[in-house]
Amino acid sequence: CASRRSCVGGPGQGQIHGQARPRTEERPAPGSRSAALYVHWPYCEKRCSYCNFNKYIPRGLDEDAMQRCLVKETTTLLKLSGVQRIDSVFFGGGTPSLASPHTVATVLEAIAQTTHLPAKAEVTLEANPTSSQASRLAAFQGAGINRLSIGVQSLDDTELQLLGRTHSVSEALRTLEEAWRLFPGRTSVDLMFGLPAQQVEPWLRQLQELLSLCDDHISLYHLTLERGTLLFAQVQQGTLPSPDPEAAAEMYQDGREVLREAGFRQYEVSNFARNEALSTHNWTYWQGGQYIGVGPGAHGRFVPQGDGGSFREARIQTLEPDNWMKEVLMFGHGTRKRVSLSELELLEEVLALGLRTDIGITHQHWLYFEPHLSLWDVFGESEEVRELQSQGLLLLDHSGLRCSWEGLAVLDTILLRLLLQLQNAWKNRPPPTFKVTESGAASQSGDSCFRYSLD
Known part of the structure; x- marks a missing residue:
C-alpha cells in the first residue's frame, strides 16, 4: 500500500443484492447534507x-x-x-x-x-x-x-x-x-x-x-x-x-x-x-462525520437518505475486484454488508475517534450526537475519570473531554475505561423514547438496530 491508511442495487439502490483543511481549533461535525x-x-x-x-x-x-x-x-x-x-x-x-x-x-x-x-x-x-x-x-x-x-x-x-x-x-x-x-x-x-x-x-x-x-x-x-x-x-x-x-x-x-x-x-x-x-x-473521520466508500472493500458511514433511510449505516463493499465489478454492473453498487448503527454505537465511535485528536470532544460536538445525555452526565461523577485527571492523562472541563499530551500516548488504555463508563451511563439513563437524532443514529427504544448482510 502507498501508506498505512485506508478506510469504505437490485430493484432499489437501498437493497442488498444476492466508511479545504480545518482552519480553526474545532470544526462542526459534518451534517447529513x-x-x-x-x-x-x-x-x-x-x-x-x-x-x-x-x-x-x-x-x-x-x-x-x-x-x-x-x-x-x-x-x-x-x-x-x-x-x-x-x-x-x-x-x-x-x-x-x-x-x-x-x-x-x-x-x-x-x-x-x-x-x-x-x-x-x-x-x-x-x-x-x-x-x-x-x-x-x-x-x-x-x-x-x-x-x-x-x-x-x-x-x-x-x-x-x-x-x-x-x-x-x-x-x-x-x-x-x-x-x-x-x-x-x-x-x-x-x-x-x-x-x-x-x-x-x-x-x-x-x-x-x-x-x-x-x-x-x-x-x-x-x-x-x-x-x-x-x-x-x-x-x-x-x-x-x-x-x-x-x-x-x-x-x-x-x-x-x-x-x-x-x-x-x-x-x-x-x-x-x-x-x-x-x-x-x-x-x-475523527469528528464522526459521514463518509462514502467507493471501490472494492471500501468502508462508509452515511445515512441513505436517497432511499428514504433515516439511520446512519456502516457499509462495506465487496472485497474481490472482479466480483465487485460484476455487482456494480448489475446493481449500480457493490455494497456487500450494511449495518444500521444504534445511538449507543454511534456515540462509542464519536468517543473513540474524537479522543484521538488533541481537541478531543467539545460539549457542543457531543450534544450534536446526543442532546439528552451530556458529557458531564456521562463522565462528570466518574471515579475513573477523576483518577485519570489526577494522573494528568485526561481533562474534563468547560471545553469538553480530551486527552492531555501525555494521555494521547496511552489512549488505548484510557479508552477502554471510558467506553465502559459510557456503556454504564447509557444503561442507567432514563428510558428513551423512539427518535432519530439529527446525526442519523437510531434510538435504543426496543431493539431498533436492524442489520442487513450477505455472507
Whole structure:
C-alpha cells in the first residue's frame, strides 16, 4: 500500500443484492447534507511484507472497466446518500498512483456532476515513490489532485527491503523533492517505527533527516504484525526477532518531542502538522462525520437518505475486484454488508475517534450526537475519570473531554475505561423514547438496530 491508511442495487439502490483543511481549533461535525468520499484502488505492484489491506497484484488489468465501475458506484452511492456537498476526496489503496491520471479525473468529474464539489476541496492521492515520477505527479495535479500522501516508511534501504517496499531511499527523496515543488504545503509523508531489530537512535536520525526534506505534514505509524502477512510469519518462525515494545514506545515519545520542537502540532495520535496543514479528509473521520466508500472493500458511514433511510449505516463493499465489478454492473453498487448503527454505537465511535485528536470532544460536538445525555452526565461523577485527571492523562472541563499530551500516548488504555463508563451511563439513563437524532443514529427504544448482510 502507498501508506498505512485506508478506510469504505437490485430493484432499489437501498437493497442488498444476492466508511479545504480545518482552519480553526474545532470544526462542526459534518451534517447529513455533507460527507467525505474515499475511493479505493485495490491494485499494487507487489504485496508489502507487513500489509494485510485489501489489495491485489493485477493480471491483465482492464483499467477502463475499473474506471467505469468506480464512476458508476460513485454516482449511485452519492445519490443514495442524498448529500449535497463533498468536502474532501481521498484516493487510497492499494497503490492509487498506479491508476492513470485520466481515471482520477473521470471519478472527480462524476462527483462534480452528481453533487457539489467545491473548487478548493481537498483531493488527496496516496503515492508510492516508484510510481510517482515528476511527469506523473504533474499529470495527477492536472487531473485535480491537490494533496499528496507519500508512503516513504523508512530512510534505510535495509528496512525498506524488510518491509517489501519497491522503492529505494534515493527514489523516495527524489519523489519528496518533486512533490514539495508541485504541492507546496500539501504533501504528507509516512514514517514507520517499531520494526524488528530497529534501534531508537538510528530511527530518530531518520526522522531528523525527513524533517529537513518534508513539507508540513508527517504521520508516524507503529508497525502492527498482522496475521497472514509475511512479516508476521517470519517473526513467528524465528527468522526475525519480535519488535521491542519498549523501544517502539521510546521512538514514539522521542519522535513526538522532536516534531513538537520543530513546530508541528500533534493534532491526532499518529498525525502531526504545522502551518495548519491538517488533513481535512481524516478530520472528518475523527469528528464522526459521514463518509462514502467507493471501490472494492471500501468502508462508509452515511445515512441513505436517497432511499428514504433515516439511520446512519456502516457499509462495506465487496472485497474481490472482479466480483465487485460484476455487482456494480448489475446493481449500480457493490455494497456487500450494511449495518444500521444504534445511538449507543454511534456515540462509542464519536468517543473513540474524537479522543484521538488533541481537541478531543467539545460539549457542543457531543450534544450534536446526543442532546439528552451530556458529557458531564456521562463522565462528570466518574471515579475513573477523576483518577485519570489526577494522573494528568485526561481533562474534563468547560471545553469538553480530551486527552492531555501525555494521555494521547496511552489512549488505548484510557479508552477502554471510558467506553465502559459510557456503556454504564447509557444503561442507567432514563428510558428513551423512539427518535432519530439529527446525526442519523437510531434510538435504543426496543431493539431498533436492524442489520442487513450477505455472507
